[in-house]
Amino acid sequence: MYSMGTEEDGRVSARAVLDEAARVREQARRSGRWHSGFLAAFGAVAIAWIVLLESVWPHGAARAYVTAGGVLVVGAANWWAERRQVLPAGASRRLAVAGVAWFALYLVAIGPVARWKLEESLPGWTAAATVMALPFFIAAWAGRRA
Amino acid sequence: MSHPRHELDPVIHSPARFSIMALLSSVERADFRFVRDTVQVSDSGLSQHLTTLDKAGYIEIRKGQAGRRTTTWLTATAAGKAAFTAHLETLNRIAATPAPEETRP
Numbered sequence: 690m691y692s693m694g695t696e697e698d699g700r701v702s703a704r705a706v707l708d709e710a711a712r713v714r715e716q717a718r719r720s721g722r723w724h725s726g727f728l729a730a731f732g733a734v735a736i737a738w739i740v741l742l743e744s745v746w747p748h749g750a751a752r753a754y755v756t757a758g759g760v761l762v763v764g765a766a767n768w769w770a771e772r773r774q775v776l777p778a779g780a781s782r783r784l785a786v787a788g789v790a791w792f793a794l795y796l797v798a799i800g801p802v803a804r805w806k807l808e809e810s811l812p813g814w815t816a817a818a819t820v821m822a823l824p825f826f827i828a829a830w831a832g833r834r835a
Numbered sequence: 836m837s838h839p840r841h842e843l844d845p846v847i848h849s850p851a852r853f854s855i856m857a858l859l860s861s862v863e864r865a866d867f868r869f870v871r872d873t874v875q876v877s878d879s880g881l882s883q884h885l886t887t888l889d890k891a892g893y894i895e896i897r898k899g900q901a902g903r904r905t906t907t908w909l910t911a912t913a914a915g916k917a918a919f920t921a922h923l924e925t926l927n928r929i930a931a932t933p934a935p936e937e938t939r940p
Contacts, residue, residue: 703930709850710857710923716873717861771899771906774869775862 721777725832727770728787732825734762735791739818743804744811779835783828790824839929844922846891851876852884856919859894859911867907885909893918 738759746752770776794800799821807813847856854874859865871881888894893915897908911919 703926713854713857714861717858774866776864780863
């Protein structure tokens with residue numbers, strides 16, 4: 690730790706302390722990397738969920754099962770995330786912003802237009818769902834860079 | 836002019852507490868066991884340091900339930916992050932101070 694001895698002791702120990710801070714922060718950063726993959730997986734699941742809901746099984750009981758399945762997957766993902774030892778800086782904010790943006794795109798912007806123009810086209814909904822999931826991929830990329 | 840060492844935060848000055856703050860100021864939250872293993876201290880030693888940091892208002896300690904397991908989450912407060920940043924800046928200034936022979940013409 691920082692020594693109160695001579696000037697030279699002070700400089701050397703200050704550098705050692707700064708090295709220790711860098712070591713600890715690097716370890717924390719590495720342990721928080723899972724969150725970027727988690728966000729990217731969230732984006733992939735969101736694409737699959739919308740395609741199933743809007744194109745593959747858009748009617749009847751199957752639609753309700755897909756909706757319930759989506760809720761279960763989100764619950765399981767949350768349960769898994771709660772068991773990680775480190776939540777990286779800004780992780781909750783990135784997930785919340787991406788989630789709200791995805792929801793807004795699906796409910797207000799792209800979703801209604803796609804339903805009107807594409808009807809139940811599988812390639813069309815795959816493309817639309819991919820665009821809607823972009824906030825998750827952007828958040829994953831931002832987390833990776835942070 | 837006073838030496839920068841007088842500006843070092845006495846709460847963060849301890850080696851273990853410095854490492855704890857270095858870790859917590861770079862994450863949103865970390866589990867007690869992760870901090871213990873990274874900083875390489877015992878459970879009781881970490882608890883004592885956490886109490887000191889908590890009393891200074893530098894960290895928040897929160898118990899959470901993950902299934903059947905109880906998890907202790909640790910988070911650096913805004914005051915804690917600011918104090919750690921100031922402490923780090925002071926250390927950087929000390930480390931960057933040129934040695935006496937370097938200052939001679």
